[in-house]
Amino acid sequence: MSSALPSSTAEPQLRPKLTVAAGTTARAALEAAGTDLNGPSGVVVVRDSADQLRDLDVPFEATDEVEPVAIDSPDGLSVLRHSAAHVMAQAVQDLFPDTLLGIGPPIENGFYYDFLPKRPFTPEDLGAIEKKMTEIIKASQRFSRRRISDDEARAELEAEKFKLELIGLKGQPGNTTPTELNAEEASQVGGGVLTMYDNLNRDGELVWTDLCRGPHLPTTRRIPAFKLMRTAAAYWRGDQKNEQLQRIYGTAWPTKDALKAYLVQLEEAAKRDHRKLGAELDLFSFPEELGSGLAVFHPKGGVLRKEMEDYSRRRHEESGYEFVNTPHISKQTLFETSGHLPYYADGMFPPMEFEGSNYYLKAMNCPMHNLIFRSRGRSYRELPLRLFEFGSVYRYEKSGVVHGLTRVRGMTQDDSHIYCSKAQMAGELKNLLDFVIDLLRDYGLDDFYLELSTRDDSPKFIGEPAEWAEATEALRQAALDSGLDLVPDPGGAAYYGPKISVQARDAIGRTWQMSTIQVDFQQPKRFGLEYTGADGERHQPVMIHRALFGSVERFIGVLTEHYAGAFPAWLAPVQVIAIPVSDDQVDYLYDVAKALKERRIRVEVDSGSDRMQKKIRTAQQAKVPFMLIAGSQDAENGAVSFRYRDGEQRNGVPVEQAVQEIADFVASRKNSSPSVADFG
């Protein structure tokens, strides 16, 4: 999953190309054309005919056609953020002179820089660094590019051991895609020629310098708005065997308003946090006594969960799945047979020794489903055989990775294993993908893209290359047929086969990995799964693993954030709250509630001693879709008043009609909040 927020960047404007004559600068050409270089959409770099971004103030060796790049375009934002990273590094080395530099690339919505300081940074340090950065920005330092040979760079950066390492790893001249470096590292040294960026103050004095491919803003003054967000630790070059550096994250924007909008967006996202809403709405908790990553669902969360599962069961039933059940623990031999143990023992809870055997909590359901397949002879007439289970699995997630409901140690997968013939595989995958997308849509997610995870040369992948190729092709075809965007993920496959994962964007644009569909030739082999074909011969089935929600827990977390806790009426733990204007209407409302309960509506009467206004407020905060309010007039007329989540109301609705409307709305499984417009 990625919970990164979308950048709120406007679409880049297409600007007319300009000619930069040999020996002159892009700035000269832009100024001659009267281009804005300072505003919120001002041009900060140009793109040359070789598709390289170039500084405004570095003279061109040859005449070229360039495309102006504005600060608020995706490339412009990267330049802004990378430049902000340099300013931060200068501020840090200024305040903490013995600090060594790692790398400082732009990232989505901001930038970071890794440091090796004498001591870790504190929150107070961040304030001081921000202040120093503001001084540097106000000083309007120029970013000045300077070519340098490898040897010169080594001499100049003698004290910076990490930079020296990058120089050693960079590609040779002409090799623009150094294989040893990832994209973020390459942004420091590029492929061929090394360059330094010198920060020069107004008097042209050198105040700071960094090894960098560039390009940069013309001056630090062009950083209109930034904020340091947090400190964190990060391993050098992303490898946990390496030294751990201190990373500082920041964000930078073309205007103060854009920064503010981004911060507001973060606040909105924080309000949706399922861990916070889960407690506020009394859905679930993580009792310390149970241990990390183990959730309990309270009655309200239990209802939500039951509704989700019930609907899923119904759809699976309609789609030809058969329901099975398997235990939570198994003898070690099962996971030896499946081949999981050598790969995933670290991810499983340690075994319990009992009656001379080691028992493991299951971390996956597939081996047990295989046993069901194998329990008797199978005919081709039974295929595809689709076994489904809400199966609870336990995984020993490392302590630092447990996170709310999205990364837990005990979870329930909506797990299914489909056994089919090779000939059926392509069609089954296509149907499966349609089924997955269709079901996710019913829960209100409707913006998807797919990721196709394939093998690379790593030895961790097992099985015949021909089988991999066939399965990968079948998955790719199913993905293409779906019409959704397909993102390749080379090397991301499971060791036993390729997979498609469905990524869903939620209401505020964050993406979550939801469903996975994996093809597996290994386990049928290992378990000796067979069926008798029409030809009377024995054949090995193809096995497809799939989970739609991923896990029920995780899906509840995602939906909670997607709906910000205001669940669709059909899922809402409490669908109706009945509120009397005074105590005199309590009995009347219990009668209304009885009528609703007969229609299987989840209704509560708030008979407490609060005033009506307070009860409305409470129900509103509980994000209940329907409030039914009754005073003496309503009671006399056999009517109720509706109040919806949006605060709109409809008065004097006859009880029978109100019950029908609510029952119909819930049955419709509409995912939008009910409002006056739904009942015109």
Added chain:
RNA sequence: GCCGCCUUAGCUCAGUCGGCAGAGCGUCUCACUCGUAAUGAGAAGGUCUAGGGUUCGAUUCCCUAAGGCGGCUCCA
């Protein structure tokens, strides 16, 4: 697992420069009986996460553990 920060009432948080702890919300009780987002008054509620150390004395300082948060690595 690694780095940093955090843990005080059911929740959100004050506070004690080391001398037996406080607010708001919530809960309970009483009064009020009210027409679309907080009626008023009162009460209960805490081994200050746990264990060890320093000290005449520890919620406060130190160590360890557990749990949480932010990242990194990982995510079958």
